[in-house]
Amino acid sequence: MVFSMEHISHSAAPTFDHDFQEEFATLLRWRRDVRRFKPDPLPEGSVEELLQLAALAPSVGNSQPWRFVRVENKASRRAIRDHFEACNADALNEYAGEKAKLYASLKLSGMDMAPTQIAVFCDRDTDLGLRLGLKTMPESLDYSVVMAIHTLWLAARAKGIGVGWVSILEPAEIKRQLDVPESWALVSYLCIGWPEEEHKDPELVRNGWQNRVNVNAFTTTR
Amino acid sequence: MVFSMEHISHSAAPTFDHDFQEEFATLLRWRRDVRRFKPDPLPEGSVEELLQLAALAPSVGNSQPWRFVRVENKASRRAIRDHFEACNADALNEYAGEKAKLYASLKLSGMDMAPTQIAVFCDRDTDLGLRLGLKTMPESLDYSVVMAIHTLWLAARAKGIGVGWVSILEPAEIKRQLDVPESWALVSYLCIGWPEEEHKDPELVRNGWQNRVNVNAFTTTR
Numbered sequence: 001m002v003f004s005m006e007h008i009s010h011s012a013a014p015t016f017d018h019d020f021q022e023e024f025a026t027l028l029r030w031r032r033d034v035r036r037f038k039p040d041p042l043p044e045g046s047v048e049e050l051l052q053l054a055a056l057a058p059s060v061g062n063s064q065p066w067r068f069v070r071v072e073n074k075a076s077r078r079a080i081r082d083h084f085e086a087c088n089a090d091a092l093n094e095y096a097g098e099k100a101k102l103y104a105s106l107k108l109s110g111m112d113m114a115p116t117q118i119a120v121f122c123d124r125d126t127d128l129g130l131r132l133g134l135k136t137m138p139e140s141l142d143y144s145v146v147m148a149i150h151t152l153w154l155a156a157r158a159k160g161i162g163v164g165w166v167s168i169l170e171p172a173e174i175k176r177q178l179d180v181p182e183s184w185a186l187v188s189y190l191c192i193g194w195p196e197e198e199h200k201d202p203e204l205v206r207n208g209w210q211n212r213v214n215v216n217a218f219t220t221t222r
Numbered sequence: 223m224v225f226s227m228e229h230i231s232h233s234a235a236p237t238f239d240h241d242f243q244e245e246f247a248t249l250l251r252w253r254r255d256v257r258r259f260k261p262d263p264l265p266e267g268s269v270e271e272l273l274q275l276a277a278l279a280p281s282v283g284n285s286q287p288w289r290f291v292r293v294e295n296k297a298s299r300r301a302i303r304d305h306f307e308a309c310n311a312d313a314l315n316e317y318a319g320e321k322a323k324l325y326a327s328l329k330l331s332g333m334d335m336a337p338t339q340i341a342v343f344c345d346r347d348t349d350l351g352l353r354l355g356l357k358t359m360p361e362s363l364d365y366s367v368v369m370a371i372h373t374l375w376l377a378a379r380a381k382g383i384g385v386g387w388v389s390i391l392e393p394a395e396i397k398r399q400l401d402v403p404e405s406w407a408l409v410s411y412l413c414i415g416w417p418e419e420e421h422k423d424p425e426l427v428r429n430g431w432q433n434r435v436n437v438n439a440f441t442t443t444r
Contacts, residue, residue: 013420014248016380024246024380026236028278028373048438055437056250058375060389062424062432070443091357099352108355129432130321133330133389135313139364140389143409146368151250153280154376158238158246167282167355167362178444187365198235202284210284210351215277216270221292222400 027158030200034162037113037193042161047116047192050161054152059144061129066148067121069178079177080169080189081111087168102209109166114191119174120149125183145187152190162195249380252422256384259335259415264383269338269414272383276374281366283351288370289343291400301399302341302391302411303333309390324431331388336413341396342371347405367409374412384417 016024051068059065071077088108095103111117122145124138133140153163171186204210238246273290281287293299310330317325333339344367346360355362375385393408426432 013422014252015382016245016249020242020245021377021380023238023242024249024377025275025278027238027246028275028377030236031278031280033280051437051441053247053250055434055440056247056253057372058253058255058387060387062426062434064435064440066437066440068437068441070441072443076444087358091354094353094357103354128435129426131316132313132325132426132431135316135390136309136392137389137408140387142361143365143368146365147372150279150369150372155243155246155250158243160237165280165282167359168357170358186359200235204284204351204354209354212277212284213286213350215273215286215288215290218277218286218288219273219290219292221294222298 027154030198031154031157032162032195032199032202034164034191034195035107035110035203036196037110037115037162037191038196039113039115040194041115042193046159046161050152050155053155054148057144057148057151059129059147060134060140061132063126063129063141063144065122065124065126065128065141066145067123067180067184069119069121069180071117071119071178076177077111077117080174083173083177084109084111084166084169087170091168102207106203106207106209108168110164110191110193111166114164114193116192118190118192119178119186120145120188120190121180121184122187123181123184142185142187149188149190156192160194162193164191166191249376252420253376253379254384254417254421254424256386256413256417257329257332257425258418259332259337259384259413260418261335261337262416263337264415268381268383272374272377275377276370279366279370279373281351281369282356282362283354285348285351285363285366287344287346287348287350287363288367289345289402289406291341291343291402293339293341293400298399299333299339302396305395305399306331306333306388306391309392313390324429328425328429328431330390332386332413332415333388336386336415338414340412340414341400341408342367342410342412343402343406344409345403345406364407364409371410371412378414382416384415386413387411388413
């Protein structure tokens with residue numbers, strides 16, 4: 001007699017024990033925005049594996065609006081890095097005195113060294129998901145892409161791979177440089193590689209830019 | 223002779239082994255957007271613990287713009303749920319024929335039962351982080367809040383707690399109902415509690431609304 005096991009394996013939901021929960025909290029504590037990379041390339045297949053995990057992220061209406069553009073072309077990388085430098089110099093003008101000095105001393109992107117660089121877009125015109133959940137809050141589409149990036153970020157850190165998110169870029173310029181469809185909105189430019197160093201505290205905390213605030217200060221009840 | 227251990231413990235970065243990486247992938251595969259909850263309240267302190275973990279999320283300039291409003295008031299809950307029902311009926315009008323029938327059959331929020339409900343906002347006027355990283359892409363502030371929500375979501379699932387994200391709401395109405403500052407933008411309304419059932423596939427896949435697409439189809443190289 002042959003039994004089908006299908007319905008059994010279907011309902012075999014995993015449970016996660018206390019040790020895993022603690023180790024996951026450790027992962028959250030040691031995830032960093034990495035800006036200092038070793039130049040060594042990542043092992044073959046590791047970026048593909050991270051992208052597969054990223055696609056497990058939630059998305060509104062299951063729209064999967066994430067679009068990943070791996071930037072390999074040297075001229076494109078140079079142009080984007082030059083553009084970052086110009087935007088960053090412009091941003092520096094927003095600060096004066098000690099804050100300007102401090103800003104100028106911060107390293108805000110790892111574009112100079114990161115062996116893997118990925119521009120991540122949201123396809124705001126995607127047909128997938130049939131626009132479920134988008135009528136009142138269309139920005140939820142972009143948010144789905146953010147969760148895919150965050151998933152990739154945590155999965156990378158679990159493998160010892162560092163990720164840095166660069167936002168000091170004009171989206172229009174990156175779209176032009178990478179020649180992507182008009183309906184794609186830039187969400188992030190990611191630098192990925194082996195980190196030169198590991199830290200428990202963000203660079204902005206260590207350098208006195210902005211301390212952490214306990215979340216209790218940001219929580220209210222109605 | 224006494225040695226300071228400080229610099230040693232400082233550099234004691236954790237590594238995560240293959241088993242943890244696999245279990246984390248399992249967590250990603252079994253995280254779900256939960257809409258069916260048991261009415262039982264969560265254990266004392268568990269929401270506070272989840273919020274502490276959420277605050278480990280990355281934020282642009284370390285701006286920590288997340289603002290959590292726990293909605294406990296019964297009249298507010300009822301008003302928000304009624305508002306969701308109205309928005310959802312309105313959204314149904316976007317579909318016709320079989321798709322309309324299917325949409326009407328989907329359960330898109332757990333507001334009727336979820337014992338914990340949290341409206342999550344972004345304070346777009348926060349002084350924290352001194353607006354670092356926001357000149358070219360100010361939307362990165364909202365994205366930081368999305369990553370805090372996603373962190374909470376994964377940490378909850380690791381404890382067996384389900385989270386559902388509701389976007390079928392008019393932000394202005396939720397802001398009015400909860401009387402939050404003008405500068406706060408609604409990012410999500412979260413339903414949190416013990417799930418009635420566990421699934422490996424999203425409800426929208428199981429019900430034939432939208433299948434998964436391999437991320438390779440969304441990845442290009444330039």
